[in-house]
Amino acid sequence: MEEYHKSLKQNASMGKAPTKTLATQATHFFAAVLAYTKLEVLKLKCGIGHFRLKAQLYTVGLKAMYQQLGQLRA
Incomplete structure (x- = not known):
């Protein structure tokens, strides 16, 4: 149960409402x-x-963002 609350708060942004x-x-x-x-x-x-x-999802998102930013510059 404690793992559920920790993940809900930190990974699903429940603590940043x-x-x-x-x-x-x-x-x-x-x-x-x-x-x-x-x-x-x-x-x-x-x-x-x-x-x-979560770390892998952020990495994929950042790579996609930089790729799109590069296309906008061209």
């Missing part, structure tokens, strides 16, 4: 739980942990 109203808080909570669920599915498919998955 910039929300003030009940509706936006509920939406953010739903999105965070959905993100956690998707990470859990990837964990089962790939056999690696949430933190490593």
Whole structure:
């Protein structure tokens, strides 16, 4: 259970909720739980942990961003 809360807070941005109203808080909570669920599915498919998955996803995203930035410069 502790691993669930830690991953939900750190990997699914549950601890960074910039929300003030009940509706936006509920939406953010739903999105965070959905993100956690998707990470859990990837964990089962790939056999690696949430933190490593998140790092790999960021790496892929950064590479795609730099590639697109290079195309815009050309």
